[in-house]
Amino acid sequence: MQTLHVELGDRRYPIFIGSDLNPQSLLEPYIHGKQVMIVTNTTVKPLYLDHYISAIERLGKTVATCILPDGEKYKNIEHLNLIFDALLAAGFNRDATVLALGGGVIGDMAGFASACFQRGVYFIQVPTTLLSQVDSSVGGKTGINHPLGKNMIGAFQQPQVVLADMAQLNTLPDRELSAGLAEVIKYALLGDLDFLTWLEANMDGLVGRDATLLAEAVYRSCAHKARIVANDEKEQGERALLNLGHTFGHAIESYLGYGVWLHGEAIATGMVMAADLSQRMGWISLVDVERTKKIIQRAHLPVKCPAIPLDEFLGFMAHDKKVLNGQLRLVLMKSLGQAVISKEFDLELMKQAILTNQEKA
Amino acid sequence: MQTLHVELGDRRYPIFIGSDLNPQSLLEPYIHGKQVMIVTNTTVKPLYLDHYISAIERLGKTVATCILPDGEKYKNIEHLNLIFDALLAAGFNRDATVLALGGGVIGDMAGFASACFQRGVYFIQVPTTLLSQVDSSVGGKTGINHPLGKNMIGAFQQPQVVLADMAQLNTLPDRELSAGLAEVIKYALLGDLDFLTWLEANMDGLVGRDATLLAEAVYRSCAHKARIVANDEKEQGERALLNLGHTFGHAIESYLGYGVWLHGEAIATGMVMAADLSQRMGWISLVDVERTKKIIQRAHLPVKCPAIPLDEFLGFMAHDKKVLNGQLRLVLMKSLGQAVISKEFDLELMKQAILTNQEKA
Missing domain, CATH: 3.40.50.1970 (Rossmann fold)
Known part of the structure; x- marks a missing residue:
């Protein structure tokens, strides 16, 4: 223990x-x-x-x-x-x-x-x-x-x-195990490239429910979150990094209706959208985006959401708690394994990132 | 101001x-x-x-x-x-x-x-x-x-x-003004004998809505509460003194149904019960009890509640938040103008204090 x-x-x-x-x-x-x-x-x-x-x-x-x-x-x-x-x-x-x-x-x-x-x-x-x-x-x-x-x-x-x-x-059903792995992957993507490498080496064992690997993944994820939360309990700053993929993901969940997609599934696709937008902003490479998608797919998680009308998607994003004084802030990746909170993104590029990672209507 | x-x-x-x-x-x-x-x-x-x-x-x-x-x-x-x-x-x-x-x-x-x-x-x-x-x-x-x-x-x-x-x-309707005066009187009874004397000198002016007197009563009441709350924000100790009359009062309110009696009216009679029990415990005198009743009556507040079956009254008291590990704690008066939190009261004397200050069934 x-x-x-x-x-x-x-x-x-x-x-x-x-x-x-x-x-x-x-x-x-x-x-x-x-x-x-x-x-x-x-x-x-x-x-x-x-x-x-x-x-x-x-x-x-x-x-x-x-x-x-x-x-x-x-x-x-x-x-x-x-x-x-x-x-x-x-x-x-x-x-x-x-x-x-x-x-x-x-x-x-x-x-x-x-x-x-x-x-x-x-x-x-x-x-x-x-x-x-x-x-x-x-x-x-x-x-x-x-x-x-x-x-x-x-x-x-x-x-x-x-x-x-x-x-x-x-x-736990397979689908829920995968949903949990979405959050595990999130910790790697937002702040720990070594952990991403560890996940790439061990994803098959995690999906196969190896208890020792799962305990290690839980420990490392909780340790990450604990460090961030101890610095910023009430989410004034750094803690918002934990919302990587969440603003997009919440929009997906809200549109589909709570419970249709699991939270982790929505976050998984949300992280793909965040990576995609980060690449369009010129912050990470196409290779980084593919690496992000690959680890998500190996956890048996969706990298595309169903077709959602863009205005509705944006409407749900505007209700997100990360809106401050009417200004949407997104968690994006400055480099792979290093997330930032940004309101400096380009709205048109954001729309492209959303549309690209949806099924065709 | x-x-x-x-x-x-x-x-x-x-x-x-x-x-x-x-x-x-x-x-x-x-x-x-x-x-x-x-x-x-x-x-x-x-x-x-x-x-x-x-x-x-x-x-x-x-x-x-x-x-x-x-x-x-x-x-x-x-x-x-x-x-x-x-x-x-x-x-x-x-x-x-x-x-x-x-x-x-x-x-x-x-x-x-x-x-x-x-x-x-x-x-x-x-x-x-x-x-x-x-x-x-x-x-x-x-x-x-x-x-x-x-x-x-x-x-x-x-x-x-x-x-x-x-x-x-x-x-503000007269009845609500009086209900507010119940809480003002409470601050005097729980911790400030000088304030009680001031209230005895100025109660007619307060009931007559003299703005200067009301502002002074609000300032002194808030100052008392502010000092107590600053010492004990989460009600671990001293702050519980502010509940003088409230355990009895909540039972009256609960029995009658919320909104039938105003909160201040129930607290007024609750303070009479607390004073009565404090006297039965030998802590304050009959003169102190009469002084308590008198200032409450001069604020046009009730000193007796309607007849309530004792078992129901006690049942509502048992739901009070001041119950800790199943032990009822009451705010009583060790002397007039000095409240204490006590679980050392006699249950039979408490029943008498409740019954004495009710209308006959």
């Missing part, structure tokens, strides 16, 4: 990364009150819920559960309210802990609920998908979607501890 | 207290982006909305509005969502400012919305009731109610600036 600490002063917390982790001993120091609400979904429930209930009850805690339907389309205010209902029906107080057992949607919703319930209770994350292990484990971003935009409502809420268990990835 | 600074490090902000304040000049330094969403209600809208729209538009800002129905019963997740709808429909971004123009309900909802929208945008408060001027202006507590409990969902969100304009109190 490897341990990574996210350095956030008095909110410093550990991420435990390994296989077949023991939740009872690992969680014990991090549950401060007597009440634990496990939030999970209907897919994860039959696989892992009983294991965690037993472990936490053996610690002498009161456990209650809130089972949500599975899917991004339920990441809304109505389903958030079900968590509040469950917390209040159980009579839970300010010293309660909300434990997220599931993927990114569960982590976002349970985390946001824990930030708001009684103006803030404790939060623990047990991410059960590769994407949530590398993305949601670090950073404290929680929230829900709104019909007019993704993640528009939320809070920064840091967990007490994160358990990332590679054994749980064995039950 | 008096200015009080709430000292919260890099979130330090001023409260401007006076009559006929000029919003254009006072707000200008505190609106950072280009977009301002004014949240108000149907009662305040015809009185003051146009004045603020004009002032802010003269600053070159884009103004949008969200008009909510008036009343505590609308302080729920459905109406909170209307603010998010308005923000997104207006295309507002992370640099937006949400301005609360109204009483405590509007302040709580607009503040909570500003804390959650895009995981946090700017917030400005223009409290238009005496209660919100002395209570919501300081402390950063925002939130909404849940059918199972008051203020159960929320966030700590500090404003950029607060404008407390005594001229706006001229349109």
Whole structure:
């Protein structure tokens, strides 16, 4: 087992990364009150819920559960309210802990609920998908979607501890494993050319679910994110680099409707568009773009999105949170493995980058 | 005009207290982006909305509005969502400012919305009731109610600036003026015997809406709260003293249904119950209890609540946020003008204090 600490002063917390982790001993120091609400979904429930209930009850805690339907389309205010209902029906107080057992949607919703319930209770994350292990484990971003935009409502809420268990990835569908690899690739593209080379050497093993390779990929991704977040918790600057591919990706997700494409799939194509625009700006080479596409394809991820009318695509981009004072900022690549935040891009070139990486209508 | 600074490090902000304040000049330094969403209600809208729209538009800002129905019963997740709808429909971004123009309900909802929208945008408060001027202006507590409990969902969100304009109190109904005086009296009872003496000398003038006296009462109340909050922003200790009368009061409000009694009215009777229990514990005298009741009555506030079955009253108290690890903590008075947080009270004496200060069934 490897341990990574996210350095956030008095909110410093550990991420435990390994296989077949023991939740009872690992969680014990991090549950401060007597009440634990496990939030999970209907897919994860039959696989892992009983294991965690037993472990936490053996610690002498009161456990209650809130089972949500599975899917991004339920990441809304109505389903958030079900968590509040469950917390209040159980009579839970300010010293309660909300434990997220599931993927990114569960982590976002349970985390946001824990930030708001009684103006803030404790939060623990047990991410059960590769994407949530590398993305949601670090950073404290929680929230829900709104019909007019993704993640528009939320809070920064840091967990007490994160358990990332590679054994749980064995039950993950192939498509979701690939979606997680999209975020892994993102860390390489935005700031670590060595990691990109490592991924090129090991992508087949990762797709084949080699637990040692997966743990290494999770560790390196989380370490990257932890370093960036420790420097910039509230996303005033450097942290925005983590949104490589996301402004394009969010537009794809919004147009298709949440949940049609997985987040990681949309981000994958979004990264191709970002690379393409970076090349058109003269910052990276065509070879770099091809290398970007190749590693994405080897992770079984899409490099083109369905045909989307350009005005609608741009409309969704304008709703992105990275718009500041009406000015769109994009995360692009100054060189391969080195992302920058830029509002200096050419709008016409951006349109070409979008259109080129779509299926023909 | 008096200015009080709430000292919260890099979130330090001023409260401007006076009559006929000029919003254009006072707000200008505190609106950072280009977009301002004014949240108000149907009662305040015809009185003051146009004045603020004009002032802010003269600053070159884009103004949008969200008009909510008036009343505590609308302080729920459905109406909170209307603010998010308005923000997104207006295309507002992370640099937006949400301005609360109204009483405590509007302040709580607009503040909570500003804390959650895009995981946090700017917030400005223009409290238009005496209660919100002395209570919501300081402390950063925002939130909404849940059918199972008051203020159960929320966030700590500090404003950029607060404008407390005594001229706006001229349109306040008598009953709401009195409800505000309940919180003013609270500051005297919990920590300032001199202020209690001042209130005893000036209560008739306050009830008669003397603007100079009201400004002085608001300044002294806010100064008390600001000092306590600066010491204990997240309510780990001393800040809980501000809940004098609130655990009893919340039970009264919850039983009667939100909005039947005003918050200040419930707190007034709650403070009588707290004083009564403090006397039964041998901490204050019967004369102190009578002095407490007298100043509350002179503010035209109730010293008894309607008959409420004891088991239901206790049930609502058990849902209070001051329950920690299942242990109810009450704010009582060790002496008149000196409140303490105590879990050492006698349950039987507490029941007597509740029953004595109810109407007969």
